[in-house]
Amino acid sequence: MLTAFAFAYLAVLALCLAMNRHHKALFTGEPSPLRRQLLRLVALPLMALSLALCIRDADVELGILFWLALLMLATLALVLTLAWRQRWAMPLAGLLLVSSALTHLG
Amino acid sequence: MSQNSSPAWGTASRVSAAVLGGYGLSYASTAFLSTFLPMARADRVAVASLLCFAVYTAAVIYVFAARSAARAWIVLLGMGILLGLATWLAGDYAVRP
Amino acid sequence: MNLRRAMAGLHTWGGLLPSWLLFVIFFAGSLACFDKELERWMRPDLPVAAEATAASSLSLDQVRDWLLSKAPDAHALYIHGPAPRQPFWWAGYVPADEGEFQSFALDPVSGAPLQETVGGAFFFSLHYDLNAGTPGLYIVGMAAMFMLVALVSGIIIHRRIFKDFFTLRPGANGQRAWLDAHNLFGVTGLPFHLMIAYTGLAIFVSLYMPAGVQTAYRGDAMAFYGDAMSLFHREETHRPAAPAASLDALLADAQTRWGGAQPGWISVEHPADEAAVVEFRREGRTRVSDYQWTLAYDAASGELLHEQTPYAGGYYVYTWLSGLHMAQFGGHFVRFCYLLLGLAGCAMLVGGLRVWVSKREARGGRGLVLVRALNGAVVGGLPLASLALLYGNRLLPAQLVHRGRAETLVFFGAWALVAAWVVWRRHRLGNDRRMLALGSLLALGLPLLNLLLTPGNSLLASLPRGDWALAAIDLALLVVGLACGLLARRRPAAVPAPRRARRDALGEGA
Structure with missing residues (x-):
């Protein structure tokens, strides 16, 4: 579930970065149109991956529900981070991925 | 009636249309669907009842979006009476298994 | 555009009126996700080794x-x-x-x-009937209908729904920041809010909308349930x-x-x-x-x-919807998600109330004092009363007759006290800071009280034996206590920081 959450977080982060205001805040300058399209395109497989993980762990019925809950919570986590600890938004994604990888190894 | 009466009256009329008229319409729609949906009796009742809150919500939104309170009342009452009448005319068709 | 103005009025007033009630329902419902864990915490006389020997x-x-x-x-x-x-x-x-x-x-x-206690079921009951029986069920149903309407009208008036999707500016001026918070918690939680309001209504649909049974079963509800869920009944022979x-x-x-x-x-x-x-x-x-x-x-x-026989057709849809509301599937993971999303709902309500208040603080308006007093009394009073209930649970004598009723009295008594205090201080500032400080003290005191009165249930005992269900309540109280304490300390710095909007909004504007 942590891995699914990590991918959901990455997906909403990509969608968020595809917007001028947030891209400017986390990087320097506005994103090029190509870059924005790419970010949006990347978000899709990430979401699908997160959904696939949920379904693998909990079957279709519950998997879809889990995934929706994770997406909502990932968005909330991202926005709250952006509001108070903006610089942590990107490292948090890495942290989530690393810790989910660790739980798989352990 | 909305032209020559006060805005407070118009609002009160809309609020009562939303609360009472909206419930009346969703009641009539539930009765109508419980009668005419092409399903078994228990399923008709369950599905029609579960839909009633969507009808109620839509009715309330419509009441406040309508051009005037009078219009909202007419539409709600008209639809309610139509649905109710159809249900009443169906008679024992409603209790078919 | 006219539609948008009409919907804005509907959203403002149709949203304001039930919001204190909805706060109670959301807050109690969020706690009720862990009703059984609370129940266990509130039964310190349960033998510790219960799990092993119970069967x-x-x-x-x-x-x-x-x-x-x-x-x-x-x-x-x-x-x-x-x-x-x-x-x-x-x-x-x-x-x-x-x-x-x-x-x-x-x-x-x-x-x-x-020993008798209202237990975690208290919050469950508060959630669906306000502990007021059938009239309470109808009141909660009406609040849920208002919420559905407020959600739909809110979607219609929110023109920057995608543009501001990820936006929260705590540093902005009061109204802007609160509007951000209201939108954020409303929009990101929207699927959950819509689902929870609709399925909540659906659970008691037979009470709210009898038209179907009256028409197709001529009012014979037992016949309907017999058909729908294959119930069995045998009459007495005396x-x-x-x-x-x-x-x-x-x-x-x-x-x-x-x-x-x-x-x-x-x-x-x-x-x-x-x-x-x-x-x-x-x-x-x-x-x-x-x-x-x-x-x-x-x-x-x-x-x-x-x-x-297995549920089928329409009745299956009904049980699926009510099951979705009651969150008994998917274990602690789902319970925890529902708790967080429910608290996000509380935050949305508080944000909306604060938008209403700050808009009118700027240009004046009627009802401001009343709304602020209600904000303090409900948003501050309910969490404090909930803490007071847990104190009542530990401090009331074990053999008291009608102990459960006494606990309920402690809860409502504490709530009435907070409300009276807020009304008495309605024209003064700093109420929320004081309530946060009190909440912090109360929350931090509970694990301590647990240690003093019922050491077998305290963290010192529950953690070593890996009893997480019990320990989690004490740990959550510690976290809430620390968070309230921090917020109370930071409060005078005037910046409205809705980090934990539920707590932050205890009381009226600073």
Whole structure:
């Protein structure tokens, strides 16, 4: 579930970065149109991956529900981070991925 | 009636249309669907009842979006009476298994 | 555009009116996600080793005989054995006159009744009927209808719904920041909010909308339920019952038929009558809608009378929707998600209230004092009263008669005190800071009180034995206490920081 959450977080982060205001805040300058399209395109497989993980762990019925809950919570986590600890938004994604990888190894 | 009466009256009329008229319409729609949906009796009742809150919500939104309170009342009452009448005319068709 | 203006008015006023009620419902509902854990915390007289011994120590027959010794002519008996989240027995009966249900929690080892408490079920009841019975159910239903309308009108008026999707600017001026918060919690949680309002209404649909049964069943609700969920019922004969078969033996038979599943509520209908029926319900917790697979036996001969068929069609949709609301599937993960999303709902409500207030603080408006006082009394008062309830649970004498009622009195008394204090101080500033500080003290004090009065249940005991369900409540109290304390300290710095908007908005504007 942590891995699914990590991918959901990455997906909403990509969608968020595809917007001028947030891209400017986390990087320097506005994103090029190509870059924005790419970010949006990347978000899709990430979401699908997160959904696939949920379904693998909990079957279709519950998997879809889990995934929706994770997406909502990932968005909330991202926005709250952006509001108070903006610089942590990107490292948090890495942290989530690393810790989910660790739980798989352990 | 909305032209020559006060805005407070118009609002009160809309609020009562939303609360009472909206419930009346969703009641009539539930009765109508419980009668005419092409399903078994228990399923008709369950599905029609579960839909009633969507009808109620839509009715309330419509009441406040309508051009005037009078219009909202007419539409709600008209639809309610139509649905109710159809249900009443169906008679024992409603209790078919 | 006219539509948008009309919807804005509807959203403002149709949203404001029920928002304090909705806050109560959301807050209590969020806590009720962990009602069984709270219940366990509130029963410190449960033996510690309960989980290990629970299964073998007490038999169904003993519990039934105990109930019959209290009410030999009961209308119906209900029994629920120990379960992982609830390591004790529930035993109850409906009296012969079909009056109020009498229930007792029984010690799984000794079989003696545990001391009386409202338990975690208090928040559950507060959530769906405000502890006010049927009138409360209707009031909560109306609030949920208002919420549906407010959500839909909110979507219509929110023109920057995608543009501002990820935006929260705590540093902006008051109204802007609160509007951001209201939108953020409203929009990101929207699927959950819509679902929870609609499914909440759906659970009691038979109460709110009787039209279907009145039309297609001519008002015969029992016939409807008989069709929909294949219920079994056998009328009394008013002849005395033959000696009863062993419930434990019948349960063994039921479990074989279920393929080993655990039982939920077990009932004996009119146990003193010749036509007595025993029913076993399966406790399904794996899917959103698990049908109960009820098995009905003749209480004397043990003959299987009826086996419930799986829910189908419309009734399956109904149970699926109510199952989605009640979050009994998916274990602690789902409970925790619902808790967080429910608190996000609280934050949305508080944000909306603060938008209303700050808009009118700037340009004046009627009702400002009233709305602020209500904000303080409800948003501040309810969490404080909930903490007070837990104090009542530990401090009231164990053998007090009507102890549960006394706890309820503590809860509402504390709430009334906070409300009165807020009204008395309505024109002064800093109320929320004081309430945050008080909340912090109360929350931090509870684990300490637990340690002093019931050391076997405290963190020092529960953590070493890995009793996470019990420890989690104390840990959560510590976290809430620290968070409130931090917020109270930061409060004078004037910046409205809705980090934990639920707590932050205790009381009125600083």
